[in-house]
Amino acid sequence: DQQVKQNSPSLSVQEGRISILNCDYTNSMFDYFLWYKKYPAEGPTFLISISSIKDKNEDGRFTVFLNKSAKHLSLHIVPSQPGDSAVYFCAATNDNAGNNRKLIWGLGTSLAVNP
């Protein structure tokens, strides 16, 4: 059973517009969320994270919003650039699980930013 769901396998956006990537989770114990970006032939790289004590975290063009009541988070990229074209993975963890803490991954959303 998928505890972290990225329901859109792909997304296409025009350069300069906003990209919104969505992620839903089912486990209410998750309290720390991360987004990773993956280019072809490379490993995933960390992009941005958010703790459950916040509802927004911003880093340059990237903003993550967390709605705990809806168990939903989203990654906004504004403005989108062709270099943002990649697969984006959402991941979640229970930061208080001690040594049992593990990242649970979504299946990824492939973003294409068209010039």
Next chain:
Amino acid sequence: DADVTQTPRNRITKTGKRIMLECSQTKGHDRMYWYRQDPGLGLRLIYYSFDVKDINKGEISDGYSVSRQAQAKFSLSLESAIPNQTALYFCATSWGLNPGAGELFFGEGSRLTVL
């Protein structure tokens, strides 16, 4: 130079052969992980290690074994490779129990094809 280095990057082998994928890191992290990525299945955890004396099974450890030879080295072995182990394999590292320590640093991946 990459902080997390995987060798080989590509390998084609035959069913029944023994294969070892190696990972070394210069980040000084305690924790190391092996993941596999399959289309439509996202990233799945095979094994992880919190330190040299600690080895833990992940979601899909059957058919795999690991060795943590040193803090900086973590190898993955397929004792008798089978075609459904054809996948992209990633090594990753992270810090220990610091808050928000879920961030993983990935290697560039090892593509394994079992014929």
